[in-house]
Amino acid sequence: MSDDSRPSPSGTGAGARTAAVIPAAGRGVRLGPGAPKALRALNGTPMLIHAVRAMAASRAVSLVIVVAPPDGAAEVKSLLDAHALPERTDFLVVAGGDSRQESVRLGLDALPPGYDIVLVHDAARPLVPVDTVDAVIEAVRDGAPAVVPALPLADTVKEVEPTAVPGTPEPVVATPERARLRAVQTPQGFDRATLVRAHETVTGEVTDDASMVERLGSRVVVVPGHEEAFKVTRPLDLVLAEAVLARRRLNDGF
Ligand SMILES: Nc1ccn([C@@H]2O[C@H](COP(=O)(O)OP(=O)(O)OP(=O)(O)O)[C@@H](O)[C@H]2O)c(=O)n1
Numbered sequence: 001m002s003d004d005s006r007p008s009p010s011g012t013g014a015g016a017r018t019a020a021v022i023p024a025a026g027r028g029v030r031l032g033p034g035a036p037k038a039l040r041a042l043n044g045t046p047m048l049i050h051a052v053r054a055m056a057a058s059r060a061v062s063l064v065i066v067v068a069p070p071d072g073a074a075e076v077k078s079l080l081d082a083h084a085l086p087e088r089t090d091f092l093v094v095a096g097g098d099s100r101q102e103s104v105r106l107g108l109d110a111l112p113p114g115y116d117i118v119l120v121h122d123a124a125r126p127l128v129p130v131d132t133v134d135a136v137i138e139a140v141r142d143g144a145p146a147v148v149p150a151l152p153l154a155d156t157v158k159e160v161e162p163t164a165v166p167g168t169p170e171p172v173v174a175t176p177e178r179a180r181l182r183a184v185q186t187p188q189g190f191d192r193a194t195l196v197r198a199h200e201t202v203t204g205e206v207t208d209d210a211s212m213v214e215r216l217g218s219r220v221v222v223v224p225g226h227e228e229a230f231k232v233t234r235p236l237d238l239v240l241a242e243a244v245l246a247r248r249r250l251n252d253g254f
Pocket residue numbers: 022023024025026027028029030031037038067096097098099100101103104121122123124125231232233
């Protein structure tokens with residue numbers, strides 16, 4: 001496991017200090033009506049708190065920056081105060097923006113000096129195991145400017161020509177070779193300077209931070225993800241998340 005107790009030289013090598021930015025400002029439209037997704041409960045605890053604990057579980061992570069819904073920063077601060085969290089970790093809360101990309105940038109703007117490795121982790125992936133978090137950090141420490149946890153696909157994927165009318169048949173354009181495809185998760189880990197440059201430089205729609213680094217022409221590598229790092233997106237994902245938590249409780253013997 002990574003350990004923050006080593007001396008902190010400059011750069012991303014062993015001992016570099018690591019912060020995690022958690023974008024949590026989304027509405028959760030695909031989950032259906034209700035509170036902002038990150039504030040909804042999983043087995044009685046807000047999803048965001050699970051995600052914060054997942055980052056703080058790594059001994060390498062000494063700061064967690066939560067990017068709250070735009071009008072929800074005070075509520076998120078109260079939630080962090082009300083739940084048990086590791087004392088060795090510092091927490092900051094900032095208000096988010098209209099897109100995930102903007103929310104991450106607002107989180108990065110709040111990052112103090114002295115943190116050379118940055119993780120970006122969706123609040124919507126509350127159950128990522130600590131071993132996955134540590135594997136991402138280790139790969140950045142080993143010199144990769146951007147690291148992505150990902151899994152091979154179970155389904156065959158088709159590229160289509162999207163039609164204007166939802167539900168009408170879409171012509172298939174291609175079938176990419178599945179063995180070369182990966183489904184990407186978070187936390188994604190970065191050399192801070194690279195991630196900041198990507199957010200300053202890259203414009204236009206992206207769906208993850210690593211793709212911004214790709215557009216800079218910098219190297220991005222994949223490490224094994226974990227099936228419990230899935231994203232809570234649709235109602236069925238809530239059922240799965242609660243089942244995973246129930247199984248963990250059984251395995252932990254309480
Ligand atoms: N303006 C936004 C939009 C998204 N996110 C965050 O980005 C992560 C991944 O986004 P997603 O799962 O798509 O969340 P939502 O945008 O909330 O979902 P939906 O598209 O269904 O509304 C989530 O933790 C979400 O809170 C954010 O911080 N700010």
